[in-house]
Amino acid sequence: MREILRILCPIDRSEPSRLALDYAARLAAGLGSQLTVLEVLDLATPVLPTGAGGPKLEPGFRQSLTDALDALVAPVRESGVEIETRLAEGHVVSEIIRAAAELPADLVVAGTHGRSGFERFLLGSTAEKLLRKAICPTLTVPPGARPAASPPFRRVLCATDFSEASQDALAHAVRFARDAQGEVLVVHALEWPLGSVPEGDDAVSRLHRSLEEEARSQLAEAIRAADAGEVRCEPIVRTGRPRQVVAELAASRDVDLICVGATGRGAVPATVLGSTTSHIVQSAECPVLTVPPRRQRGG
Numbered sequence: 001m002r003e004i005l006r007i008l009c010p011i012d013r014s015e016p017s018r019l020a021l022d023y024a025a026r027l028a029a030g031l032g033s034q035l036t037v038l039e040v041l042d043l044a045t046p047v048l049p050t051g052a053g054g055p056k057l058e059p060g061f062r063q064s065l066t067d068a069l070d071a072l073v074a075p076v077r078e079s080g081v082e083i084e085t086r087l088a089e090g091h092v093v094s095e096i097i098r099a100a101a102e103l104p105a106d107l108v109v110a111g112t113h114g115r116s117g118f119e120r121f122l123l124g125s126t127a128e129k130l131l132r133k134a135i136c137p138t139l140t141v142p143p144g145a146r147p148a149a150s151p152p153f154r155r156v157l158c159a160t161d162f163s164e165a166s167q168d169a170l171a172h173a174v175r176f177a178r179d180a181q182g183e184v185l186v187v188h189a190l191e192w193p194l195g196s197v198p199e200g201d202d203a204v205s206r207l208h209r210s211l212e213e214e215a216r217s218q219l220a221e222a223i224r225a226a227d228a229g230e231v232r233c234e235p236i237v238r239t240g241r242p243r244q245v246v247a248e249l250a251a252s253r254d255v256d257l258i259c260v261g262a263t264g265r266g267a268v269p270a271t272v273l274g275s276t277t278s279h280i281v282q283s284a285e286c287p288v289l290t291v292p293p294r295r296q297r298g299g
Helices: 015-031 059-078 092-102 126-133 164-179 203-225 242-252 275-283
Strands: 006-011 034-041 083-089 107-111 138-141 155-159 183-190 232-239 257-261 288-291
Touching (some): 006 015, 006 092, 015 034, 015 107, 015 138, 083 092, 092 126, 126 138, 155 164, 164 183, 164 257, 183 203, 203 232
Parallel strands (some): 006 107, 034 083, 155 257, 183 232
16 A cells, blocks of 8 residues: 555635644644645636636735735644645646646545535535545545544544455555554444344344354455554444444444545446445544545556
Protein backbone atom coordinates (compact mmCIF):
# COMPACT_ATOMS: atom_id res chain seq x y z
CA MET A 1 0.00 0.00 0.00
CA ARG A 2 1.31 3.44 -0.91
CA GLU A 3 2.50 5.76 1.80
CA ILE A 4 0.41 8.87 2.40
CA LEU A 5 2.94 11.45 1.23
CA ARG A 6 0.57 14.11 -0.10
CA ILE A 7 -2.80 15.12 1.32
CA LEU A 8 -5.22 17.36 -0.57
CA CYS A 9 -7.83 19.30 1.41
CA PRO A 10 -10.40 21.28 -0.62
CA ILE A 11 -12.07 24.01 1.42
CA ASP A 12 -14.69 26.72 0.99
CA ARG A 13 -14.08 28.46 4.37
CA SER A 14 -17.31 27.07 5.81
CA GLU A 15 -17.22 25.56 9.30
CA PRO A 16 -17.42 21.96 7.96
CA SER A 17 -14.44 22.57 5.68
CA ARG A 18 -12.49 24.17 8.54
CA LEU A 19 -13.13 21.02 10.56
CA ALA A 20 -11.89 18.94 7.62
CA LEU A 21 -8.77 21.12 7.45
CA ASP A 22 -8.09 20.42 11.12
CA TYR A 23 -8.26 16.67 10.48
CA ALA A 24 -6.06 17.01 7.39
CA ALA A 25 -3.47 19.02 9.32
CA ARG A 26 -3.30 16.55 12.20
CA LEU A 27 -2.98 13.63 9.80
CA ALA A 28 -0.23 15.44 7.88
CA ALA A 29 1.62 16.15 11.11
CA GLY A 30 1.40 12.55 12.29
CA LEU A 31 2.28 10.98 8.94
CA GLY A 32 4.89 13.53 7.88
CA SER A 33 2.83 14.31 4.77
CA GLN A 34 2.75 17.41 2.62
CA LEU A 35 -0.61 19.20 2.80
CA THR A 36 -2.12 21.10 -0.11
CA VAL A 37 -5.16 23.28 0.64
CA LEU A 38 -7.29 24.02 -2.41
CA GLU A 39 -10.06 26.57 -2.81
CA VAL A 40 -12.09 26.38 -6.02
CA LEU A 41 -14.10 29.33 -7.29
CA ASP A 42 -17.00 28.26 -9.47
CA LEU A 43 -17.44 31.29 -11.70
CA ALA A 44 -20.60 29.85 -13.21
CA THR A 45 -22.31 31.28 -10.14
CA PRO A 46 -22.72 35.03 -10.74
CA VAL A 47 -21.40 36.28 -7.41
CA LEU A 48 -17.94 37.47 -8.47
CA PRO A 49 -16.70 40.36 -10.67
CA THR A 50 -17.04 39.51 -14.35
CA GLY A 51 -15.76 40.94 -17.61
CA ALA A 52 -17.17 41.18 -21.11
CA GLY A 53 -15.29 38.03 -22.14
CA GLY A 54 -17.12 35.86 -19.59
CA PRO A 55 -16.55 35.14 -15.88
CA LYS A 56 -13.10 36.29 -14.84
CA LEU A 57 -11.46 37.22 -11.57
CA GLU A 58 -10.00 40.70 -11.39
CA PRO A 59 -6.32 40.56 -10.36
CA GLY A 60 -6.86 42.57 -7.19
CA PHE A 61 -9.74 40.40 -6.10
CA ARG A 62 -7.73 37.21 -6.79
CA GLN A 63 -4.88 38.53 -4.66
CA SER A 64 -7.22 39.32 -1.78
CA LEU A 65 -8.60 35.78 -1.92
CA THR A 66 -5.08 34.34 -2.00
CA ASP A 67 -4.06 36.45 1.01
CA ALA A 68 -7.17 35.35 2.93
CA LEU A 69 -6.43 31.70 2.15
CA ASP A 70 -2.84 32.07 3.34
CA ALA A 71 -4.09 33.66 6.55
CA LEU A 72 -6.52 30.79 7.09
CA VAL A 73 -3.78 28.15 6.94
CA ALA A 74 -1.16 30.19 8.85
CA PRO A 75 -1.74 28.32 12.16
CA VAL A 76 -1.20 25.00 10.37
CA ARG A 77 2.03 26.25 8.78
CA GLU A 78 3.26 27.52 12.15
CA SER A 79 2.69 24.06 13.65
CA GLY A 80 5.42 22.72 11.38
CA VAL A 81 3.29 21.02 8.70
CA GLU A 82 4.60 21.44 5.16
CA ILE A 83 1.71 23.20 3.46
CA GLU A 84 0.91 24.95 0.19
CA THR A 85 -2.23 26.76 -0.93
CA ARG A 86 -3.88 26.76 -4.35
CA LEU A 87 -6.66 28.92 -5.76
CA ALA A 88 -8.42 27.48 -8.81
CA GLU A 89 -11.30 28.58 -11.02
CA GLY A 90 -13.81 26.20 -12.57
CA HIS A 91 -16.13 23.33 -11.74
CA VAL A 92 -15.47 22.35 -8.13
CA VAL A 93 -15.31 18.56 -8.46
CA SER A 94 -13.35 18.68 -11.72
CA GLU A 95 -10.75 21.00 -10.21
CA ILE A 96 -10.40 18.82 -7.10
CA ILE A 97 -9.89 15.72 -9.25
CA ARG A 98 -7.42 17.63 -11.43
CA ALA A 99 -5.40 18.75 -8.41
CA ALA A 100 -5.45 15.25 -6.92
CA ALA A 101 -4.01 13.86 -10.17
CA GLU A 102 -1.37 16.57 -10.53
CA LEU A 103 0.09 16.24 -7.04
CA PRO A 104 -0.57 13.24 -7.08
CA ALA A 105 -2.58 13.04 -3.86
CA ASP A 106 -2.54 9.90 -1.72
CA LEU A 107 -5.49 11.10 0.35
CA VAL A 108 -8.23 13.73 -0.06
CA VAL A 109 -9.84 15.17 3.09
CA ALA A 110 -13.11 17.07 2.62
CA GLY A 111 -16.17 18.19 4.55
CA THR A 112 -19.44 16.58 3.51
CA HIS A 113 -21.09 19.93 2.82
CA GLY A 114 -20.21 23.57 2.92
CA ARG A 115 -21.66 26.96 2.07
CA SER A 116 -24.24 25.66 -0.39
CA GLY A 117 -26.85 25.19 2.32
CA PHE A 118 -27.70 21.65 1.24
CA GLU A 119 -28.94 19.21 3.80
CA ARG A 120 -26.03 16.98 4.70
CA PHE A 121 -24.77 15.00 1.75
CA LEU A 122 -27.71 15.21 -0.62
CA LEU A 123 -27.37 12.94 -3.65
CA GLY A 124 -25.57 14.94 -6.30
CA SER A 125 -23.76 17.17 -3.79
CA THR A 126 -20.11 18.07 -4.26
CA ALA A 127 -18.98 15.46 -1.73
CA GLU A 128 -20.89 12.60 -3.34
CA LYS A 129 -19.72 13.56 -6.82
CA LEU A 130 -16.17 13.68 -5.52
CA LEU A 131 -16.45 10.19 -4.03
CA ARG A 132 -17.85 8.79 -7.26
CA LYS A 133 -14.89 10.10 -9.26
CA ALA A 134 -12.11 9.83 -6.67
CA ILE A 135 -8.75 8.49 -7.83
CA CYS A 136 -7.41 8.04 -4.30
CA PRO A 137 -8.88 7.33 -0.84
CA THR A 138 -11.12 10.14 0.39
CA LEU A 139 -11.80 11.07 4.00
CA THR A 140 -15.15 12.82 4.43
CA VAL A 141 -15.77 14.76 7.64
CA PRO A 142 -19.40 15.41 8.67
CA PRO A 143 -20.38 18.65 10.42
CA GLY A 144 -21.15 16.83 13.69
CA ALA A 145 -17.78 15.12 13.97
CA ARG A 146 -15.85 15.68 17.18
CA PRO A 147 -12.78 17.93 16.94
CA ALA A 148 -9.70 16.11 15.69
CA ALA A 149 -7.33 14.72 18.30
CA SER A 150 -3.63 13.96 17.87
CA PRO A 151 -3.54 11.30 16.55
CA PRO A 152 -7.19 11.46 15.46
CA PHE A 153 -8.18 7.80 15.03
CA ARG A 154 -7.75 5.47 18.01
CA ARG A 155 -10.74 3.22 17.42
CA VAL A 156 -11.42 2.42 13.78
CA LEU A 157 -14.31 0.42 12.34
CA CYS A 158 -13.70 -1.23 8.98
CA ALA A 159 -16.73 -2.67 7.20
CA THR A 160 -15.80 -5.45 4.80
CA ASP A 161 -17.62 -7.55 2.23
CA PHE A 162 -14.31 -9.29 1.39
CA SER A 163 -13.98 -7.36 -1.88
CA GLU A 164 -10.64 -5.98 -3.07
CA ALA A 165 -11.65 -2.42 -2.23
CA SER A 166 -12.70 -3.34 1.31
CA GLN A 167 -9.43 -5.23 1.82
CA ASP A 168 -7.58 -2.05 0.87
CA ALA A 169 -9.82 -0.14 3.30
CA LEU A 170 -8.76 -2.55 6.04
CA ALA A 171 -5.10 -1.89 5.27
CA HIS A 172 -5.73 1.84 5.76
CA ALA A 173 -7.67 1.17 8.97
CA VAL A 174 -4.72 -0.77 10.36
CA ARG A 175 -2.32 2.02 9.39
CA PHE A 176 -4.33 4.72 11.16
CA ALA A 177 -4.88 2.56 14.25
CA ARG A 178 -1.16 1.71 14.40
CA ASP A 179 -0.22 5.40 14.37
CA ALA A 180 -2.59 5.98 17.29
CA GLN A 181 -1.71 2.75 19.13
CA GLY A 182 -5.38 1.95 18.77
CA GLU A 183 -7.61 -0.87 17.58
CA VAL A 184 -9.68 -1.92 14.58
CA LEU A 185 -13.16 -3.42 14.62
CA VAL A 186 -13.35 -5.54 11.47
CA VAL A 187 -17.04 -5.98 10.70
CA HIS A 188 -18.94 -8.15 8.25
CA ALA A 189 -22.72 -7.82 7.99
CA LEU A 190 -24.38 -11.10 7.12
CA GLU A 191 -27.52 -10.34 5.16
CA TRP A 192 -30.15 -12.97 5.96
CA PRO A 193 -33.11 -13.11 3.55
CA LEU A 194 -35.17 -15.71 5.43
CA GLY A 195 -36.81 -13.58 8.10
CA SER A 196 -35.75 -13.55 11.75
CA VAL A 197 -32.43 -15.08 12.75
CA PRO A 198 -33.01 -18.77 13.57
CA GLU A 199 -31.73 -20.17 16.85
CA GLY A 200 -32.83 -23.83 16.77
CA ASP A 201 -31.26 -27.01 15.44
CA ASP A 202 -33.25 -27.27 12.23
CA ALA A 203 -31.78 -27.08 8.74
CA VAL A 204 -32.33 -23.32 8.42
CA SER A 205 -30.60 -22.65 11.74
CA ARG A 206 -27.67 -24.83 10.76
CA LEU A 207 -27.40 -22.95 7.46
CA HIS A 208 -27.25 -19.64 9.29
CA ARG A 209 -24.55 -20.90 11.68
CA SER A 210 -22.50 -22.24 8.78
CA LEU A 211 -22.66 -18.85 7.05
CA GLU A 212 -21.53 -17.17 10.26
CA GLU A 213 -18.63 -19.59 10.60
CA GLU A 214 -17.59 -19.01 7.00
CA ALA A 215 -17.71 -15.24 7.54
CA ARG A 216 -15.54 -15.53 10.66
CA SER A 217 -13.04 -17.59 8.72
CA GLN A 218 -12.93 -14.98 5.95
CA LEU A 219 -12.52 -12.21 8.53
CA ALA A 220 -9.57 -14.03 10.07
CA GLU A 221 -7.96 -14.36 6.64
CA ALA A 222 -8.61 -10.68 5.82
CA ILE A 223 -6.92 -9.63 9.07
CA ARG A 224 -3.92 -11.84 8.33
CA ALA A 225 -3.67 -10.35 4.83
CA ALA A 226 -3.75 -6.82 6.28
CA ASP A 227 -0.51 -7.51 8.18
CA ALA A 228 -1.96 -6.01 11.35
CA GLY A 229 1.04 -7.00 13.48
CA GLU A 230 0.70 -5.47 16.94
CA VAL A 231 -2.57 -3.70 16.10
CA ARG A 232 -5.50 -5.31 17.88
CA CYS A 233 -8.16 -6.32 15.34
CA GLU A 234 -11.51 -7.55 16.64
CA PRO A 235 -13.48 -9.63 14.12
CA ILE A 236 -17.23 -9.07 14.34
CA VAL A 237 -20.00 -10.84 12.40
CA ARG A 238 -23.51 -9.42 12.74
CA THR A 239 -26.69 -10.34 10.91
CA GLY A 240 -28.49 -7.42 9.30
CA ARG A 241 -28.32 -4.77 6.63
CA PRO A 242 -24.73 -3.53 6.34
CA ARG A 243 -25.47 0.16 6.82
CA GLN A 244 -27.55 -0.54 9.94
CA VAL A 245 -24.94 -2.87 11.41
CA VAL A 246 -22.21 -0.28 10.82
CA ALA A 247 -24.27 2.58 12.27
CA GLU A 248 -25.17 0.64 15.41
CA LEU A 249 -21.60 -0.51 16.06
CA ALA A 250 -20.13 2.92 15.34
CA ALA A 251 -22.44 4.45 17.94
CA SER A 252 -22.19 1.73 20.59
CA ARG A 253 -18.40 1.43 20.36
CA ASP A 254 -17.75 5.16 19.99
CA VAL A 255 -15.52 4.84 16.94
CA ASP A 256 -13.37 7.68 15.60
CA LEU A 257 -13.28 6.55 11.96
CA ILE A 258 -15.18 4.25 9.61
CA CYS A 259 -13.33 2.71 6.65
CA VAL A 260 -15.18 1.26 3.66
CA GLY A 261 -14.52 0.21 0.08
CA ALA A 262 -16.30 2.28 -2.54
CA THR A 263 -17.82 -0.73 -4.28
CA GLY A 264 -18.73 -4.29 -3.48
CA ARG A 265 -17.98 -7.60 -5.16
CA GLY A 266 -20.38 -7.20 -8.06
CA ALA A 267 -19.62 -5.87 -11.51
CA VAL A 268 -20.17 -2.25 -10.47
CA PRO A 269 -18.86 0.48 -12.78
CA ALA A 270 -15.97 2.46 -11.33
CA THR A 271 -18.02 5.67 -11.36
CA VAL A 272 -20.72 4.18 -9.13
CA LEU A 273 -20.21 4.66 -5.41
CA GLY A 274 -22.49 1.84 -4.26
CA SER A 275 -25.63 2.20 -2.19
CA THR A 276 -24.25 0.71 1.03
CA THR A 277 -21.16 2.92 1.01
CA SER A 278 -23.26 5.95 0.13
CA HIS A 279 -25.66 5.32 3.03
CA ILE A 280 -22.77 4.83 5.47
CA VAL A 281 -21.21 8.15 4.47
CA GLN A 282 -24.56 9.95 4.56
CA SER A 283 -25.46 8.86 8.07
CA ALA A 284 -22.07 8.71 9.79
CA GLU A 285 -21.45 10.93 12.81
CA CYS A 286 -17.68 10.46 12.51
CA PRO A 287 -15.25 10.75 9.57
CA VAL A 288 -15.47 8.06 6.88
CA LEU A 289 -12.57 6.89 4.71
CA THR A 290 -13.80 5.65 1.34
CA VAL A 291 -11.32 3.64 -0.74
CA PRO A 292 -12.08 3.39 -4.48
CA PRO A 293 -11.41 0.23 -6.53
CA ARG A 294 -7.85 -0.25 -7.72
CA ARG A 295 -8.90 0.12 -11.35
CA GLN A 296 -10.25 3.58 -10.52
CA ARG A 297 -6.95 4.46 -8.83
CA GLY A 298 -4.97 3.13 -11.75
CA GLY A 299 -3.68 0.26 -9.59
